[in-house]
Amino acid sequence: MNVGARVRNIDWESTTTGRARFVDDRTLPGTLQAGVLRSPHAHARIVSVDLTAARAVAGVAVCLTADDLPDTRYPHMGPRFADRSVLARDVVRFAGEPVVLVAAETGEQVHEALRRIEIRYKILRSATTMAEALAPRAPRIHHRELGRNIAARFRRTFGAMDTAGAEDLIRVAGRYRFGRQTHACMEPSATLARWHDRERRLELWTTTQSPYFVRDEVAHVLGLDLDQVVIRESAVGGGFGARSKVCEHEALAGALSMAAGRPVRLVLGRDEEFATTKCRHDFEIDLATTATPEGDLINHEAVMRVDNGAYNHSGPSVVDAAIADIASLYPSRGVTADAILVDTNKHPGGQFRGYGGLQATFALESQIDELATELAIDPLDLRLRNCHRSGDTTLAGWRLTTAQLAECLDAVRTRWGWDDKRRKGGTGRGVGLAVAVHQTGIRSYPDANRAEADVIVGADGGVTVRFGSADPGTGQRTVIAQFAADELGVPLDRVAVEMMDSERTPFDLGSWSSRGTFMAGHAVTEAAREAAARLRAAAAEKFGVAPEEIDLADGEAAHGADRVGIGELAALSGEIAARSNFVVGTDMVNRETGIANLSPSYSFAAQAVEVEVDRATGQVTVLDVFSAHDSGRVINPVNAESQVTGGVVMGLGAALGEELIYEHGRLVNASYLNYGLPRSPDAPEVEVVFVGEGDAMGPAGAKSLGEIPMMGIPAAVANAVEHAVGVRITELPVTPDKVLAALRARQGAAPRRHHVWRRPERWWVALVRTAYPLGLHWLLHRVGTRFSRRNPGAIRPPAMIEPATVEEAAGELARDPDAAVLGGGTDLLPARDQGVAGTSAFIDIRSLTGLGRVARSSDGGVSIGACATLSGLASAPAARAFPVLRQTIETIATAPIREMATVAGNLAQEKRCWFYRSGFDCYKRGGASCPCYAVEGDSRFYHAVVDAHRCQAVTPSDLATTLAALDSTIEIAGASGARRKVSIAGLYSGPGELALAPGELITGVEVPGASARRVSRFDKVQLWHGDFAVAAVCASLLFENGEPGGRVLNARVVLGSLAPVPWRAYGVEKALVGEVLTAERIERAAEAWTAEAHPLRRNAWKVDAGVGVVIRCLTSLAARNS
């Protein structure tokens, strides 16, 4: 049997050999490249569009605006909520909204044309947060019947809120916020479109989870009939809900192909993927829960504000799902909910794994722990006391055919050892848990409870299954093959599965709402069963026996010793093909009452995490995760375990790091680099346990699994943090700034005072910062940026120059001020695209003799060539006298970057300020008339708290911090052959800015042997493994007797990422010299630099983090030999 067995994905060979064809891997003859001009403004009226210059660019085939397209809206949730057109009409409502489409022969021509489009906007007042949108004089984003910027409102009561007769009720209340998370699918969204003019048909290869949804919506918005749009099969690189409805790029590419009469390929860039695809809705939930003193839950009251973004899409349905979840997780007596969906001028929210339920579960499961504390009941016991059981119907009308939540909780207790781990709490380590419920497919659209499948037995004995859904990594393709193989008695490798083709594969609405295994399992089983019946009938006739006497196994039909291959039977019968039409009798979603049994079955989970919280820096490390699931019978354990682990880690991302950050409605962190999703070293071990027995609704006893693995995780983490250090974080993600601030508040620590009034050199900066919110920022942003010297980044590849000597390289550099020295390329290449390294030519110095060296110098130090790689330096025997170099490098970026990046390139890399890097017209990019966006914007992690002036950025190089502490000198060569040496302090003129004359380049670094006598250590606070430092320190101390037990004779303490340049903390050094490193001495010394701090409004916590990281660094340095 294949069902229930550990089978490989049936497409494993094409996936692992690179043969699988994703959308961008496909090309048709004559394909045009495409691009989208997007609004730079959050809210503006389009005054005029001039395409003359763009159309004149060689190779441009078509440019389209809204006027060239039918005046239609995406149907999404039905006409009542339909509010978005394919291209912006008259008004743009979010930064990133498509305005003009271009198709041209090459990508370069597309970019050139996009730059030549002339658009005049009249900027309108915008509301980019819910608070702004709900303010009395807020700008109106749409005309809504329910009130200004209220896209939808749900007021619901479930069960009875009357508490008469109940005595001494306990009530806990709180506000919980779940920010915007994005899917970050590995394959960028893409469509290859081909319009057939003669047949009037549009073919689409596209990244989707739901071909039939895409077909319907694209046909509608482009004014075509359904049979004029055909979706074709393609490998799809990830979905997680992002691609479960139409995603705009399909119609954009389709419209271009129709206009050009040629195939068109549109692939979103990674920044577009982050900034414009529909993300998770931001929920702010005020929740109150009432219970009896014994711990019986009585009721919940929820008030929700949900950030819709600029258009509806699935917003109303997501809110509805969140409410239903609160009314279904526990058997309380009553639930009230009042939820509004708020329009804002940001890119819209959409479907994302967990779909409202995730946000609701975070609130409710955080609160259940608070209640447990209030009642002095163990959190696991409290949940056990309030478990739904099989046969229950929830307040929202969900009929729980099976509910084995108690078994899940029992697994957490007995198999994970909850009680033991729980006892250890409060010591910086803690454990937390949360439970969750999820549907097995929701009937939220007509026909969402229906699926068809075709099963065809070929004359060669092979079986083909056609199913109209898509498998973007859910494993559905393999599940389909497993069911078909078992019904027909053929080996798994004889089953081919075709999907996604809206012409050839029959109807199914796609892989969303955790419906894939259920719908496909039933539909395919039905069709395969019918095909099997026909095979049996044919064999029975051949053998002269009754059909029920025929066995199907190993690709044959057998009766005793009589055997015939099923291929032969198929050939005899002409063809054996069967189509099923599976319908499950669930209720349609009830948008009036919210009460409906909208799914055939419901899955449960109990998830527990163990964390360690560093009190000094607020960093949370997840040590261990246990995830127990009642998902019925598991069809494919390999994929199921992978699905759970992946969901858990995605949940950890939401819990600890993932957050879209905006300024003026524009996304600030539109890159993997600045988006804290877990990398391999961040992900803990996850133990996965399935407790469920089969559910009678099937198929084969299976319930859903796709979404639930992430649902309990955010609350479990928050609960574990509370258990570890006693602070409750109610706003995700749980980043170090929030933890550290909460810890200090709990200790009753007074806010730091920086006494700027005593420091005349800071008065001017303080004055300017004070003026920013009073109108200066507005003035610089709205008026000053008009004078910006914009550099949108390079389009053409650079010329490559390969000098033979350093002198020649310097000469090239002197000759062309726009050329740049190429080392590892890890920063220069992206920086050139970002427009912060405007380089006509790259001078490739990597193969110059001697620049790759790492050699011992005569004084016992080390001499490092400019082009030594970071990993080369870390492992070089010649650098062994300085273990701190290796220790520093191991925290820099990720392994592939360390292997490519060079030492000089690391020192010379541009500042990483996310405003600067993501195209904001800031002071450094645009010039003196432009603002520094960090002053008012999100400066929590990557901006200075000491010494900053007009620009708040920091020098991102950790290596510079350490090299400074080691008294290193930098060797510089000039065009005339002159060589000079500078200290690290002399190297930098500003954040990530080098004090080099034209024609000068770094050729090497000398670390003096004297520094080897000191004991050195580097430490940093980072948001994920490989991130740039939030706060860093390198301490290098000379001890009496040479070992950390003795008095400190001499000290270098350099702070990184806290000031514009690596910053010598002389105060700390002074406080250490002459002292023995005791805990008390370390704590006092670590504070000694803070008198010089002058943080921004939002990054004051970094002063605490800086103190914390110095303490941590010195403490482990002191512990080395004591």
Place this chain on the structure above:
Amino acid sequence: MRETPDTPHPSASVTQKTAAAPPSDRPRASRPGRVRQVNGVTTRTDAEPGERLLDVLRERLATTGPKRGCGRGECGACTVLLAGEPVLSCLVPWSRATEVETIEGLVEESGKLRAAFADAGAFQCGFCTPGQLVRAVALLRRSDQLTDDEIRQAMGGNICRCTGYAGIVRAIRRVLDERAAR
């Protein structure tokens, strides 16, 4: 309308470029005589030296195993071997290309690893998989003994959004263990 684009047509997507050549007295890249091999095959293209290896592989040479996930060296999906060392091909100018190996050229060498990926649930959507495999092949060439932590660190530049990484680590572990047992 039955023609399906399963085979890329490199000629169709070739970017027509006219080289902005440096002045003739300047030292040029791609001096004549430099041999470039992709998966063992000597390659000729009219790619400019400043184009990126990833673009040349995908758009001019129809080698689509390396994926463009970000184009900025942040995701690892474009990992290839350059002179035997793993690199992010979106950060390498074509002028530096010498001997290039992509997943297509490593199919045989990675046989056990690929099977281990399939058995361990080390991929779901499969988009990052070629990059993960190439990185892992390089790791297995370099080392016989690795702790799970070292594997996680070495693979830390290859993002996977689907699996939570556990399967990837287990698959590499299995190959190492099998090797040790021999």
